[in-house]
Amino acid sequence: MVERTCEMRREAHMPRLAPRPANRLSGRRRREIALGYLFISPAILGLVVWTVGPLVFSIWLAFQDWDIVSTARFVGLENFRTALFGDEFFWISLWVTFKYTIVSVPTTLTVSFLLALLLNANVRGMPVYRTLFYMPSLTPAVAGAALWKWIYNPEYGLANYFLRQLGLPKLNWLFDPVWVMPALWLMNLWGAGGGTVIFLAGLQGVPKEYYDAASIDGANAWGRFRHITIPMVSPIIFYNLIIGIINTFQVFTAGYLMTNGGPSNATLFYVLYLYRNAFKWLNMGYASALAWILFLLVLVVTMFVFKYIGQMVYYQEEIRA
């Protein structure tokens, strides 16, 4: 806290220092500035070479017709026009990705938070449960895809075994355009434990005094949960929500390895379609346009979430300052 106040005071002086000739700064201060830039120089270089550069290049690409081999041809907004008005697979892949995201993000968030709440109840063997819930998110995506493909095997797989035990009809899962999506939702839920450990860390960081104070004031369990637990971990919930949305929009491995986009394009995820355009058919310009459409879409959704859900987030720092 003390350190921060110092920083702020120094920064408040910065605008006044800046117009002065450099030699008015003390030698020691100048050396610190130079060293500062030296220390962060790899990051700045990386930012320029691996992020900003490619980003600018990608904008240029989105307006070209280019297969890498021949010369690029400027086509203006043609790529965007094709995607929006002349390519049914664009809309199919968008719809598939939307269907996946709209269910996967909330269910994963809810399950991982509930698991964390259970684990936070001072149960014996908490580390064992934590490991158990976390293990699926350690499983490499490729190994997970192989495993679940076997689980969903229509004849000898585990999923249909359980259905039949419950007296339900068996399903074709990955081979059925209707049931392939629920199959992937369920598989995704298996990895919910990754969020659980993050929530658990957050829950355990809530000062115990808050609960005691609330209890003395007569708050019941629900009141304490609603007015202490939720606000205190809301930044973590919000962070997981944002990252969850960004990552889920880019789902690829499941569609590529388990179903190859099928059956009848029911798992033609947006990034899978983009990947095919770029690396199978070498439509680099069109694929870049697709990437930018996705980027803008994610941006709009994230901004929407920031605006309407972000205001519910409670930031302790602000209150203290």
Place this chain on the structure above:
Amino acid sequence: MSHLARTASRRYRNPWRRYLFRATLHATLIAMGVAFCVPFVWLVGSSLKEPAQIWVYPPEWIPHPVRWANYTEALAKINFLRLALNTLTVSVFFTLGLAFSASFCAYGFAKLQFPGRDLIFMVLLSTTMLPGIVLMIPQFIMFKYLGWIDTYLPLIVPVYFGGGAFNTFLLRQFYRTIPAELSDAARIDGCSEFGIYARIILPLAKPALTAVSIFGFLFAWNDFMGPLIYINSEAKKTIALGLGAFVNVYQTQWNWLMAASVTMTLPTVLIFLAAQRYFVQGIVLTGMRG
């Protein structure tokens, strides 16, 4: 005592109701634990079964007889030693770059004062929100012009420039909890900033650095899309690629597929169990974002 437990003790003064609360809690946890475990049991079970025992209904849980040959056969089929060596090479060089670069840059962001520092940091951090897919195509073309396709360089080199914004962020958060008095004392004794970074901050930040490195190693070990795009030749493939191809070629040899999957998963689980302390530390760091 935690919140729910306190609820229990306070509300259910009646020991029977309290006992009921604990019992429900444990029952739910055990049920969830079993649900999360079942796919693993099925995975390991299938990896040890005779092909004939794979194709039976209802499915049998316990392999009988246990067929270890699945492992030797599957691993020979996908040339596992080669794949593992390749993956290890990529993962080790990736992790080294991440650890060096992120810890170095984080020092500048956490411990030194210079104009524009926080602005640059915010810009850097905001790039973690950028969908990686937008950068994939232009980066691929850049690497193609550099002649780096079908080498490990595209998978390794970028991380040496900053070590990933999120890792820099986590380490910066950790550095800021280290009291400034320590560095000040060293400075008075004539220690350079590099000395302070290497001899004071790094040793103190070892838990955080370990956490970040483990996460980085696991990312490189598990990564599928990166190698898929950049690696073509059979001899250079990583485990993820090899297993991915295996899934398509031996579609119905579930005993082999499961054996190969277990083998790929095993190192990640072992690393987790060995370094659980650091994992939790790293996760706590992630939680500090709020």
